[in-house]
Amino acid sequence: MEFISYLRQRWLSADSLVCVGLDPYPEKFPAGFSDQDGIFQFNKAIIDATHDLVCAYKPQFAHFAAVAAEDQLKKTIHYIKSQYPEIPVILDSKRGDIGSTASMYAKEAFVHYQADAVTVNPYMGVDTVAPFTEFTDKGTILLCRTSNPGAAQLQNLDVGGHPLYEEVARLAAQEWNHNNNVMLVVGATAPEEMARIRRICGDMPMLVPGIGAQGGDIAAVLGAGKAADGTGLIINSSRAVLYASSGDDFAEAARAETLSLKNEINLYR
Numbered sequence: 001m002e003f004i005s006y007l008r009q010r011w012l013s014a015d016s017l018v019c020v021g022l023d024p025y026p027e028k029f030p031a032g033f034s035d036q037d038g039i040f041q042f043n044k045a046i047i048d049a050t051h052d053l054v055c056a057y058k059p060q061f062a063h064f065a066a067v068a069a070e071d072q073l074k075k076t077i078h079y080i081k082s083q084y085p086e087i088p089v090i091l092d093s094k095r096g097d098i099g100s101t102a103s104m105y106a107k108e109a110f111v112h113y114q115a116d117a118v119t120v121n122p123y124m125g126v127d128t129v130a131p132f133t134e135f136t137d138k139g140t141i142l143l144c145r146t147s148n149p150g151a152a153q154l155q156n157l158d159v160g161g162h163p164l165y166e167e168v169a170r171l172a173a174q175e176w177n178h179n180n181n182v183m184l185v186v187g188a189t190a191p192e193e194m195a196r197i198r199r200i201c202g203d204m205p206m207l208v209p210g211i212g213a214q215g216g217d218i219a220a221v222l223g224a225g226k227a228a229d230g231t232g233l234i235i236n237s238s239r240a241v242l243y244a245s246s247g248d249d250f251a252e253a254a255r256a257e258t259l260s261l262k263n264e265i266n267l268y269r
């Protein structure tokens with residue numbers, strides 16, 4: 001199934017726009033997760049506790065690679081796909097490189113890790129994005145206006161009467177989306193920019209990080225970014241969910257945090 005239909009089905013069946021980000025910090029894990037399978041076991045506990053509340057999971061590549069735990073990334077994705085096949089998995093690796101190398105990164109995400117979608121840095125241009133979008137059933141989520149404090153320094157630069165991030169949104173919506181599988185990353189910390197991007201990209205789905213630990217405002221995000229039918233957003237929270245408690249009740253606390261986020265978002269849909 002095409003990624004956007006798959007996502008849409010999940011938005012509706014779970015009645016949720018919440019994405020739980022899997023950003024493992026082993027030093028924050030409660031006791032009992034220190035063996036060599038600990039990252040996977042922690043993720044599994046989080047997934048089992050939250051699966052009915054989410055529209056997607058987003059494992060963050062660097063958090064696995066930095067501790068040589070790529071095998072546990074693969075196992076985590078495989079676990080979601082086998083136990084909860086209705087939930088899309090977005091691999092957050094923010095790849096971007098010349099076309100020949102980009103095609104290897106696309107294989108990495110879609111063939112090796114079996115992700116349903118991947119985050120991609122589009123600032124090298126169309127030939128570096130195409131190797132991802134050629135996987136017609138998979139999703140390609142382009143960094144457009146990111147959530148970090150320094151995002152405006154380059155992304156808001158004026159490029160002939162409009163900011164650079166708007167050019168990315170325009171290209172994504174009008175020139176790069178032949179296979180109807182392109183989406184955009186827009187940070188929750190930039191609601192004004194989000195509203196402008198929504199006007200450019202129609203009902204294209206947006207991945208929205210920056211809620212929770214980065215302080216984004218849910219009402220502002222929904223006001224700026226929801227599509228006409230009350231969906232259109234994949235609202236990610238990682239640390240605020242994963243580390244809601246540092247005790248043995250971490251999975252229950254993660255569930256409570258996810259449920260509260262889902263309910264708060266749904267108030268504004």
Ligand SMILES: O=C(O)c1cc(=O)[nH]c(=O)n1[C@@H]1O[C@H](COP(=O)(O)O)[C@@H](O)[C@H]1O
Nearest residue numbers: 060092119146147187209213214237238239
């Ligand atoms: O592409 C992303 O997921 C992303 C883009 C962006 O603009 N800002 C951003 O925070 N992210 C990712 O979203 C997650 C946010 O984590 P928390 O701040 O803990 O919720 C991290 O995995 C970031 O790498």
